[in-house]
Amino acid sequence: MNTSRTLATAARVLRQLRHDPRSIALMLLVPCVMLLLLRYVYDGRPQIFDSIGASLLGIFPLITMFLVTSIATLRERTSGTLERLLAMPLGKADLILGYALAFGTLAIIQSLLATGLALWALGLDVIGSPWLLLLVALLDALLGTALGLFVSAFAASEFQAVQFMPAVIFPQLLLCGLFTARDTMQPVLEKLSNVLPMSYAVDGMGEVLKHTDVTANFIRDALIVALCALLVLALGAATLRRRTA
Amino acid sequence: MMNYKSGAAPRPGPTTPGPAIKATDLTVVRGPRTVLKGLHFEVPQGQITGLLGPSGCGKSTLMRAVVGTQAKVTGTLDVLGEPAGSAPLRSRIGYVTQAPSVYLDLTVRQNLEYFAAILIPGRGYAGLRRDYVGKAIADVDLESHHDALAGTLSGGQLSRVSLAVALLGTPELLVLDEPTVGLDPVLRRDLWNLFHEIAGRGTTILVSSHVMDEAERCHRLLLMREGEILADDTPDALRHRMDTETVEAAFLRLVDEATAAENSTPQASGNSAPQTSGNSSTKESSR
Numbered sequence: 001m002n003t004s005r006t007l008a009t010a011a012r013v014l015r016q017l018r019h020d021p022r023s024i025a026l027m028l029l030v031p032c033v034m035l036l037l038l039r040y041v042y043d044g045r046p047q048i049f050d051s052i053g054a055s056l057l058g059i060f061p062l063i064t065m066f067l068v069t070s071i072a073t074l075r076e077r078t079s080g081t082l083e084r085l086l087a088m089p090l091g092k093a094d095l096i097l098g099y100a101l102a103f104g105t106l107a108i109i110q111s112l113l114a115t116g117l118a119l120w121a122l123g124l125d126v127i128g129s130p131w132l133l134l135l136v137a138l139l140d141a142l143l144g145t146a147l148g149l150f151v152s153a154f155a156a157s158e159f160q161a162v163q164f165m166p167a168v169i170f171p172q173l174l175l176c177g178l179f180t181a182r183d184t185m186q187p188v189l190e191k192l193s194n195v196l197p198m199s200y201a202v203d204g205m206g207e208v209l210k211h212t213d214v215t216a217n218f219i220r221d222a223l224i225v226a227l228c229a230l231l232v233l234a235l236g237a238a239t240l241r242r243r244t245a
Numbered sequence: 246m247m248n249y250k251s252g253a254a255p256r257p258g259p260t261t262p263g264p265a266i267k268a269t270d271l272t273v274v275r276g277p278r279t280v281l282k283g284l285h286f287e288v289p290q291g292q293i294t295g296l297l298g299p300s301g302c303g304k305s306t307l308m309r310a311v312v313g314t315q316a317k318v319t320g321t322l323d324v325l326g327e328p329a330g331s332a333p334l335r336s337r338i339g340y341v342t343q344a345p346s347v348y349l350d351l352t353v354r355q356n357l358e359y360f361a362a363i364l365i366p367g368r369g370y371a372g373l374r375r376d377y378v379g380k381a382i383a384d385v386d387l388e389s390h391h392d393a394l395a396g397t398l399s400g401g402q403l404s405r406v407s408l409a410v411a412l413l414g415t416p417e418l419l420v421l422d423e424p425t426v427g428l429d430p431v432l433r434r435d436l437w438n439l440f441h442e443i444a445g446r447g448t449t450i451l452v453s454s455h456v457m458d459e460a461e462r463c464h465r466l467l468l469m470r471e472g473e474i475l476a477d478d479t480p481d482a483l484r485h486r487m488d489t490e491t492v493e494a495a496f497l498r499l500v501d502e503a504t505a506a507e508n509s510t511p512q513a514s515g516n517s518a519p520q521t522s523g524n525s526s527t528k529e530s531s532r
Contacts, residue, residue: 079348
């Protein structure tokens with residue numbers, strides 16, 4: 001691992017994005033528009049907006065970063081730039097951390113905008129610190145980046161990569177407790193939801209929603225999401241091969 | 246001819262006097278196919294060695310084995326005195342894949358700056374990197390387009406950006422997979438002049454092509470067919486031995502002889518293809 005190469009990679013990914021202002025605008029604005037929509041969908045029942053809105057603040061960065069990373073790394077694989085980079089003195093960790101750093105930066109901006117809008121313009125009622133919301137959002141973004149990187153190894157085309165989104169994200173979305181409390185699900189599904197990382201992202205957001213200070217549960221949830229992200233990042237690194245058939 | 250000392254002066258690495266590439270019984274399997282079938286060859290230092298043969302004969306696979314990106318390589322393959330694919334070689338080899346492998350959503354200069362930062366990282370080398378980038382852009386004659394987005398360039402310009410990346414930092418060995426495909430005659434001539442200039446500085450060049458007139462501009466040739474080497478010689482010697490006007494005619498004659506040898510009885514195999522006779526005789530004689 002080499003810090004200069006990692007930073008150069010992150011700067012390169014951000015430079016690529018800068019040539020694509022439309023993608024940046026979509027990434028940053030779509031979550032805000034969704035929150036706005038949600039706020040007025042539940043116009044008559046603000047307590048539902050509170051719980052779903054807080055969960056969504058954690059889910060948006062995960063989905064966005066999953067999509068962006070899976071497509072971006074797939075493009076590296078298919079365009080031959082990955083082969084070229086791995087034939088050069090670049091460590092796999094440099095590449096992965098470079099991506100994580102670049103998209104993490106973007107996720108911070110996205111979360112700042114979405115959280116700011118939800119708390120101060122849409123009246124989302126959160127008892128805990130907004131910084132904790134931001135922390136979970138960032139960990140979720142990292143998890144999304146890791147999942148996207150991992151999944152891109154199994155997609156042969158951008159078409160397939162996009163199809164992985166419903167396959168990997170939707171089951172977690174259904175089981176994470178966004179629609180109904182996890183302990184009211186059919187027991188098998190509840191067990192399943194216990195091993196899916198998004199459940200802990202949503203639980204963590206719930207803790208911030210209900211408690212003024214950092215609870216033990218919050219720390220556990222945040223740690224689980226972070227460890228999952230690291231684990232999947234390591235798996236993603238294993239899919240980067242210097243020698244290919 | 247072998248003035249490689251001047252080019253690679255500041256390197257402490259093993260600038261061995263032996264061949265740049267030495268292959269012994271080099272075999273590569275891809276899926277059900279054996280793409281390279283027990284090749285033996287050497288590539289001398291400081292020269293341009295052309296790798297020629299029809300599409301699908303294994304040229305790209307051989308090059309990928311040399312740069313260390315090909316899986317399932319058996320036999321011995323030494324590059325610049327070290328096993329192919331070993332980590333210290335990664336900064337000593339410049340590699341251009343067949344399809345231009347650069348970022349289409351970066352400018353020419355941004356592409357080169359990034360790859361230069363991978364090759365020579367660190368804040369202290371920023372000046373050196375700037376020099377390398379400027380020189381690489383000048384070498385491929387893209388100064389007028391250095392601020393253009395790679396995605397807006399023509400096919401020929403794009404493959405020159407890809408070549409410029411490989412030229413960064415004066416590598417000791419350049420592996421170029423069909424670098425002149427789709428280029429107009431003027432550009433092709435200019436690029437071949439550039440290759441000779443680079444080889445003159447002491448860099449070894451392994452370049453593949455299926456355009457036979459480019460063969461005449463190589464110092465040595467490796468002619469391939471179906472994963473085997475039909476001939477390993479200088480263009481002059483090849484024309485002389487096959488008694489033909491051009492390398493193309495010599496190659497076609499070699500191919501015809503090899504095909505005839507495959508289709509007839511094993512002992513009828515031609516005297517001109519010593520590498521192939523052993524393998525082809527073990528194949529089914531009719532198909």
